Amino acid sequence: MATSHTLDVPGAHLYYEVRGTGPLLFVIGSPMDAAAFAPFADALAGDHTVVTLDPRGVSGSRLDDPEQDSTPELRADDVAAIMDALGVETADVFGSSGGAVTGLALVERHPRRVRTLVAHEPPVLELLPDAAERRAGVEDIIATYQREGVGAAWVKFMITAGFDLEAEGAPGAPQEPTPQDLANSAHFFLHELRGTTRYVPDAAALTAGPARVVVGIGVESGNLVTYRTSVALAELLGTPPVEFPGDHGGFLARPVECADVLRKVLAG
Numbered sequence: 001m002a003t004s005h006t007l008d009v010p011g012a013h014l015y016y017e018v019r020g021t022g023p024l025l026f027v028i029g030s031p032m033d034a035a036a037f038a039p040f041a042d043a044l045a046g047d048h049t050v051v052t053l054d055p056r057g058v059s060g061s062r063l064d065d066p067e068q069d070s071t072p073e074l075r076a077d078d079v080a081a082i083m084d085a086l087g088v089e090t091a092d093v094f095g096s097s098g099g100a101v102t103g104l105a106l107v108e109r110h111p112r113r114v115r116t117l118v119a120h121e122p123p124v125l126e127l128l129p130d131a132a133e134r135r136a137g138v139e140d141i142i143a144t145y146q147r148e149g150v151g152a153a154w155v156k157f158m159i160t161a162g163f164d165l166e167a168e169g170a171p172g173a174p175q176e177p178t179p180q181d182l183a184n185s186a187h188f189f190l191h192e193l194r195g196t197t198r199y200v201p202d203a204a205a206l207t208a209g210p211a212r213v214v215v216g217i218g219v220e221s222g223n224l225v226t227y228r229t230s231v232a233l234a235e236l237l238g239t240p241p242v243e244f245p246g247d248h249g250g251f252l253a254r255p256v257e258c259a260d261v262l263r264k265v266l267a268g
Contacts, residue, residue, distance in 0.1 A: 009081045011068060015055035015060030016082055020045025023221040024091040026079060027052050030098030030196060031188040035062045043259035051082065057187040060181060070192040072105035072199045080110045092266050093117045098196040107213060108205040116266055118218035121226035121248050124233055125197045138197050145189040150182060153189055162224040203236045213237060214265055220247040
C-alpha cells in the first residue's frame with residue numbers, strides 16, 4: 001500500500017508516494033503523474049521501495065507561479081530533493097518519456113545520486129537528423145492548443161508522435177476530461193513540452209560514471225518517433241537498447257512483464 005507525502009521545494013510543493021520494501025527505485029514520468037504508474041509500481045513493490053511522484057505543475061504538485069516553465073533540470077532537482085527528504089544518497093530510476101529526459105538531467109546534474117537509470121523512450125528530438133522539422137512540429141502542436149484547444153492539440157500530438165489513432169486501444173485525451181485533466185494538459189502544452197523535447201543529452205556526462213545509463217525501447221514502438229530517439233540516444237552512449245514489452249506505454253498495459261524486464265536490467 002502506498003503512503004502519500006508532500007515536500008516543499010523552491011517554487012513548488014511536490015506530491016509523491018512510497019510503496020514496498022527493498023532497494024530504492026524512482027518511477028517517474030512527465031507529464032504522467034503518480035496515479036498512472038500505480039499498477040507498474042505495485043508490480044515492483046514486492047522487492048523494491050518504489051517512489052512515484054506528480055511532476056511539478058501536474059496534479060498534486062502545485063507551483064507557486066503557475067506560469068513557470070517545467071524544465072528537465074528543475075524536475076531533476078526535484079527528484080534529488082525527494083531523495084534528501086527520504087534520507088538516501090542513491091537510487092535506481094526508471095523514467096518514461098519526458099520522465100526519461102528528467103532522468104538524463106538527473107544523471108548529468110547529480111551523477112552520484114543515481115545507480116542505474118533506465119531511460120524508456122525519451123523524446124530527445126534534437127538527436128534526430130530532422131530535428132529542425134521536429135522542433136517546428138512541437139511549435140505547431142503548441143499553437144494548435146492555443147488556437148483550437150486541448151482535444152485538437154492531443155490529436156495532433158499523437159499523430160506527430162506516430163500513433164495510429166484508428167488502432168484499437170490507441171492512446172488519446174480523455175473523452176470527458178476533468179478539470180484536473182484540463183489543467184494538466186494546459187501545463188503540458190504551454191510549459192513543459194517545449195523544454196522537454198529541446199533537451200540535448202551530454203554524452204560525456206552521461207558516460208563518465210558512476211551512474212549506469214540504459215536506454216529502454218518498446219518492442220512494438222517501431223512506428224513512433226520515440227523509437228528513433230531511443231536508438232539515437234543508445235548510439236550516442238555506445239550501448240545497445242534494452243527491449244521492453246509493448247510500445248511507448250507498455251508498462252501500463254503489461255506492468256508485470258515490464259517489471260520483470262526492469263528487474264533484470266537493474267540486476268545486470
